[in-house]
Amino acid sequence: MSQHFRLPAGGVIARNEPLAFAFNGRRYQGFRGDTLASALLANGVHLVARSFKYHRPRGIVGSGSEEPNAMVRVGTGARVIPNAVATTVELYEGLRAESINCWPSVEFDLGALGNVLSALLPAGFYYKTFMWPNRAWMAYEYFIRRAAGLGRAPYAPDPDRYEKRFEHCDVLVIGGGPAGIAAAGAASESGARVILADENPAPGGQLLYSEERVEGLAAREWCENGIRELRARDEVRVLTRATATGYYDHNLVCLLERVTDHLGEPPARLPRQRLWKVRARQVIVATGAIERMIAFADNDTPGVMLAGAARRYLGQYAVRPGSRAVVFTNNDSGYDCAAALAASGVRVAAVVDPRPTGAAAARAAGRGIRVLDGCAVIAARGGTRVASVLAAPVSADGARIIGTTEELACDVVAVSGGWDPAVHLYSQSGGRLAFDGVQQCFVPGPAVQATSAAGAANGAFHTEECIAQARIAGLAAARHCVDPSAVGPVAPRRTPLAVTPLWEAPAHARRAKKFVDLQSDVTAADIALAAREGYVAVEHAKRYTTTGMNTDQGKTGNVVAYGILARVTGRTIPEVGTTTFRPPYTPVTIGALAGREIGGALDPLRRTPMSDWHVAAGAVFEPVGLWRRPLYYPRAGEDMSAAVERECLAVRQRVGILDASTLGKIDIQGPDAVVLLDRVYTNAWDDLAVGRCRYGLMLREDGMVFDDGVTSRLGERHYLMTTTSGGADGVLGWLEDWLQCEWRDLRAHLTPVTANWATVNVAGPRARDVLARLESTIDLSAAALPHMGVSAGSLMGVPARIARVSFTGELSFEVNVPARYGLALWEALTAAGAEFGITPLGTEALHVLRAEKGYIAIGHETDGTVTPLDLGMNWLVSGAKADFLGKRSLARSDTARAGRKQLVGLLTLDPQTQVPEGSPIVSAANAGRVGRPPVPVIGHVSSSYMSPALRHSIALALIEDGRNRLAEEVAVVCRGKPVRARITSPRFYDPKGERLHG
Amino acid sequence: MRYSLWSLLGNAIGGHERWPRAWRSPEPKRFYDVVIVGGGGHGLATAYYLARNHGITDVAVLERGPIGLGNTGRNTTVVRSNYLCDDSAHLYEHALKLWENLSHELNFNTMFSQRGVVNLAFTRHELAEMERRAGAMRLNGIDCELLTVADLKRWIPILDTRDTARHPLLGGLVQRRGGNARHDAIAWGYARAANALGVDIIENCAVTGIRQHGGRVVGVDTSRGHIAAGRVGVAVAGHCSVVMGLAGVKLPIQSFPLQALVSEPVKPVLHTVVMAGHVHVYLSQSDKGELVIGAARDNYVSYAQRGSFHLIEEQLRALLGLFPVFSRLRMMRQWAGIVDCAPDASPIIGKTPVANLYVNCGWGTGGFKATPGSGWVFAHTIVNDEPHPLNRNFTLERFHTGRLVDEAAAAGVAH
Amino acid sequence: MLLIPCPWCGARPDSEFASGGEAHIVRPPQPDAVSDEQWGRYLFFRENVKGVQRERWMHAQGCRRWFNVVRDTVTHEIKAAYAMGEPPPQAHR
């Protein structure tokens, strides 16, 4: 546990809290405050992974979420994280991590064969081959898929909880660096509600490792003061470990907070991660900037890293990334890294800078650091760890080597190709980007939503200017919340960080691999190849080479790719443009996006007042919309058909009881209620007397049936409409749409009351006998309450309404009581009916009974393409009414033509054969040709059951010109086999409906 | 230069310096026999089949940006022909047959992987609908099989088939010849092949006007000047109302966002395409290892290529309902296309009130799988000024007569 | 998630609303007097505007009232909301 490369002092780490961890089976030690990456570097471990395509050895390049290489598997078993980014994994006691995408080990990986064959694997090679023999792609694909992909997907269900929450604020500041702290401070001075979100464990950004003094204070001290001030304000929320992952419409910003990922054993009650959905009136993007690589030969050798990352490991984690360093930079920020390396006892072999000598170079030379100006690093050497680099003088445009090459021994190379403002979220907000020629980077342009950018994210790379700019942005944002038209002062002019563009260093060897996108293994040659083959549009080049399409979304390589593409196509970078910035900024756990509404809570589950009883009775359920209704009530040893047969015979011969509470119920009151009914149903309603009910069919404007139900007239201007269970919300919405938008003069009020009433249907010859057992003021006699009659009163002391409505074809009473009494009513009826053999029935039996009667069921006989005339319900379509919804469409040429599919009955010649519902139907003549397609289909089976009452199978079907083909034989194609059947009337049982009027 | 292992080997020696451009990028001529507006998969396929099937090579494909970056570059790459209505089944099956030979035909690996497309049923109504669809497909000569829950578990081990789920699975339907493909390869493959036959691919050329004379189309105004044309075919998907509006033709189309996302790449874990219309999620795993997951479409008109976040939440809730093991995987990238939806969720391919102006749109959420078939029949329609038998019922007039090809109603969900 | 300004409940995410599509579509007063084509145009044909569109929304999980909105279908910017039965505001006629 030696941590050879840990500096004796400094860093924002808890030296008194050592943490043991394991990487690839070997045990190491780090401290609280380390990331897995910093702890590995402290122990001298650089080789952590094998690259995606060529399986080349890869080390740690960055220090945060921009890291392209260090993808490792963290954790074991159910809590594994397949592709964790080592630079963002906070170290905890007992952490276990392994390299991925390599076998048998990261030191020796057979996959490196890909590197040997790399000449055969340029960008887009897979478009050009794998086509022989014809249709053999899936054989090649088997191997390609196994080679591709990073880690393995976890196989065990996820034991962790993920929570979500909405949040609102006046100003959301994204990024907790100097700019973010200053902006949040200024915005919250006026008492505005401010959220400051930072993806790191602690805010501060570069201040945590910068040696510079800020407003007279040490960087860290300035930062701590700022944060303390913010935390003291009531209306300010400082969120750490919270990445702003997506910027959506109207200033909705999603923050993913990693609540317990940094704890080895998180408390069970806490979520692992929380997704914040923040609606902010103003957003300030202070997301800092991301350092760029430079493409030079073998720049992927472990030990080559970003200069800013090297400074951060030195300053924040007190870790020397190596013993002997070369700094390769095309801008002054590289010299800060050189100074920090030197101050930490790392020998700086040289600073290689393609620019002519400048002030920074002179200062470095003054400190005894050798500067090779006008030079570039043209290659790294070393295999699994860098051992030296080759540097050489280069032409002004960086394209040619113009002098002798010098080898510089080193074990770490700190590279700075310039800084790209992190404009991802700003771009997601719809904001345009502009190219800053001096600083060679894209910066935010005009905003579209209520947002602004501040600090390095806005191209200000000097701390003092970042802070000044951010304070102005903060004040302006707070003021805009109060007065949107307020115009704040303009941010001060920026002193630019001069960057001499060097996207690609010249190579001495022809076939050298200069990596542009490390994670996707894309080289400068690949970009050139794409351009050569005509994929010159930036989005084409990206897709052809897969630049920036992996988990880091090309954070450190995209602009380098644009630079190279511009050079090889003779364009400027603004002309090349950028690819679209798509959310999320960094990958988001799918569990966090799903939250707690998974498993049983995936969708709300609605219950009727009698649900508990059905469960206790052992009912088998079926989903109906968001409800679950009993399908059948099996007794011991019964399968579905046996149970359904028993339930059907009970209704036909004695009495059954059904929970119909799920039916939609809409209370309609007003002088024009009847006019509304006339306009939405196909039949006439003005002659319906109080105390009577009527069946109605509702069409869409295209003439197709979409719902049906019975409407009762309860009073002079008071109706109660029922709808199908599945159609309730749809019908309510349909009526509200017409009443509020088209017929605004109609005086009719709708009130949905579905859940207010418990509805129990008692059906069968003994139904009245059972009901008579209960004390009630309602006269149940046939005279007082005839078929399709309704009357109200009290039942066992509670308000009740009983309607003689029958879907089963039997004497039937639909009893409605306020929902709180539903279960008691059901139990009372069950007790009262015991002597009459009362039997609960489910929806399956209900459908058998209604099919025996030839009654249609929405969703069976109708599928949105069926008119009332197709269903043979001409009697229900009022000829007298001038208009009703859908009427005009019934007259359209195709809707009114002969030969449409019509509802008919169907009896298989073998009475014991039940054809599967949905089976297609062909003409008898074509029965023999079923095996030799194509065979014209003339219809399909819409309902199919065994009828206990008739002791044979019955079916309803929709057949072309069906009603003119009665008695004709057809063939029902059941799973490919023709079954002979005959077309009949759909009314199989009690066609005249005598049993209804008992 | 033909693409093959040998050309790859030969060029490997030369450092891949001598690969030719995949398609030329000529200046537009002032006149073409046929101008295709729209450089997506459908437009490029149409141009290819005009040249290949009908020998008409004086053709230009005009694309306002780079080719293949509209819906062709944004879909979830599913290919299938398991449709209910005969008209749809025949058209999509013709496309599927073309898919089966497309890499060979275009000499461009489309990576069409016939790994099967499984539709899941969660209600008895959906089981009956599958019975009807499977029966109709078989009678149209299209392969499909009904699956029990046990079959599904064997076919897709990581699928959660426990009946304790909120929406327990009841069964499924698989079309083994369906699968997925590489979407970019379709645009580039057709462009390269059409270009080789003499078609001009004109990118960065936005159509700003459609010129008519005596009720006939005579050419288009573009950002790169006026181009006269004998016939003009419009295949611009989400922008069909905009472009056809230039000719005064109104359409029964609304353009909605359709969102999709990919997970981070992982080793192979899902070996078929799974579609669960009831809970609005469908997915497959790309060859790079990403799960490619599609969502329900938003229901407000939008050209922003951006959708509402709550549909992503709904989509991933449903995903975990089917595959609990994906909870710890991470979403890597999220985007949206603009899908041109007709009221019956079926395309409109044919003539328009303006002579010599033809429209191919209305593909909604199902355009990618139809690309070869769409190009084939649209080319035929343009050349003969008469629809091909396969698209004879996909007319604009069906919205007057009422003879819709209603896949939406049948499937219950516009997929 | 769009923020739809319900005239009564204030701005809410579009997940609480039902979209009613293009606004100000006039139903033929005498349907029987129009041709199949005119009826088809009323039923199915839409402007499908790329730009500022007037459309209908209903606050389904709130007050369940319909109202009109003027929205840019490219930037999603909502320019105005006005009551059902009212003409669009002067600027968006």
Place this chain on the structure above:
Amino acid sequence: MAERLAARTALADASPRALGAPGAVTVALMAARGMLDVRLDPQAPGACERAREALGIALPLRPNTRSAHDGRAALWLGPDEWLIVVPDGEEAAVSVQLSEALAGMHCAVTDVSDLRAAFEVKGARARDLLAKGCAVDLHPRAFRPGELALTALARVRVIICQTAQDPSYEILVERSYAEYLWHWLEDAVTEFGV
């Protein structure tokens, strides 16, 4: 059999009647109350005055507000719709009084006493609990006692009323969703436990 039908609550018998984390937030099922859905055009002459006399409480005209007075409350549900809440058992009499007071006017008075269940959510973390599933800003600056929101909580339609400053809220949800929402709340309070 002269006995009266027994009433049951909106929750399954097996479900607990109170949840929460002491000191942070408590959630309790409220006892049943009489509820009437009133539809009335507030601009109609004399409408509001007659209603106030019949009810003893003014119908709030400002959207999303709730007026309450000695055991009775009136909740704004829409530009021409209110929910009147009275002690359990009084709804029938109030309905008659109101209908008579509004006789001749185009109005509707519907007994919806069983349409909704009510939960009371109280405590320092009440806002954090509701924010897990509700998009409305419940911050004191945006949402005060006497105000209500017709919105979604855990994706089901609810009425959220703030009844006191401490803060406490009354959540009204359609009865068929009560059990689902109860379990959602039960899961959501887990985090606030000890």
